Amino acid sequence: LNEGWLGGTRGSFIKGGREQLVVLLEHGLDFQSVVLDVGCGCLRGSRWVIPLLDRGHFFGIEPQRAMVERGLREFVDPEIVRLKEPRFDHNDRFDFSVFDTTFTHFMMRSIWSHASKQQIEVMLDNVVEWGQPGAVLLTSYHPAREGWADYRGADWQGRSHVSERPAAVAHAFEWIQAACETRGLDVRAVDRPPLAEDDQVWLAVKKPGELPVQLPPRKDAPASRE
Ligand SMILES: C[S@@+](CC[C@H](N)C(=O)[O-])C[C@H]1O[C@@H](n2cnc3c(N)ncnc32)[C@H](O)[C@@H]1O
Numbered sequence: 001l002n003e004g005w006l007g008g009t010r011g012s013f014i015k016g017g018r019e020q021l022v023v024l025l026e027h028g029l030d031f032q033s034v035v036l037d038v039g040c041g042c043l044r045g046s047r048w049v050i051p052l053l054d055r056g057h058f059f060g061i062e063p064q065r066a067m068v069e070r071g072l073r074e075f076v077d078p079e080i081v082r083l084k085e086p087r088f089d090h091n092d093r094f095d096f097s098v099f100d101t102t103f104t105h106f107m108m109r110s111i112w113s114h115a116s117k118q119q120i121e122v123m124l125d126n127v128v129e130w131g132q133p134g135a136v137l138l139t140s141y142h143p144a145r146e147g148w149a150d151y152r153g154a155d156w157q158g159r160s161h162v163s164e165r166p167a168a169v170a171h172a173f174e175w176i177q178a179a180c181e182t183r184g185l186d187v188r189a190v191d192r193p194p195l196a197e198d199d200q201v202w203l204a205v206k207k208p209g210e211l212p213v214q215l216p217p218r219k220d221a222p223a224s225r226e
């Protein structure tokens with residue numbers, strides 16, 4: 001299915017990928033961060049992220065196994081793959097427990113723009129369960145508006161491991177906000193212009209707490225005061 005598909009338009013491959021790195025960096029990405037890319041496709045975004053992270057700190061979920069294989073073959077330097085040991089799972093249940101680790105960052109680019117409300121709720125439950133204190137979920141979506149109704153269906157719409165039909169859905173921000181609030185998560189818009197190619201806007205969903213910040217030791221202070 002979907003042979004040759006890059007996960008978005010060809011024209012957005014570089015820009016849409018780098019955008020994911022920029023948004024992660026703006027939300028505290030560090031070498032020690034532990035990143036889960038949900039629906040990582042052929043690594044359009046994570047090809048920029050994997051080289052930055054410490055070994056064993058990158059995880060991806062993607063039911064289209066061939067897309068991940070292509071990404072690792074064509075879009076990431078083989079030496080980087082060997083050094084960084086990214087791990088992948090191919091479940092389609094948004095099951096984040098499979099890696100038996102907790103995450104600082106969740107990336108969901110062009111995922112909520114296809115997912116049903118039930119699927120978004122599963123993702124949010126898993127962010128609560130598998131996110132470290134202060135963990136951030138970065139997700140892009142189409143806000144519901146006049147002419148594009150809030151999606152009420154139960155299924156994923158668009159290309160996937162079971163469909164070759166392009167489609168996208170919109171969600172009302174108010175619904176997303178309520179779904180986050182009931183789980184103790186904070187949600188706010190990220191101030192980045194939408195890409196011309198797909199017109200999605202970013203949201204940052206945050207778990208309470210703070211991510212660790214690693215500062216180098218101060219050279220000018222005596223060790224006892226560090
Ligand atoms: C529009 S693409 C975006 C891919 C990638 N995030 C990017 O920015 O290039 C949506 C991706 O979600 C994947 N997907 C579909 N159903 C899924 C599910 N149930 N769980 C996880 N990923 C799924 C698709 O196979 C596809 O790779």
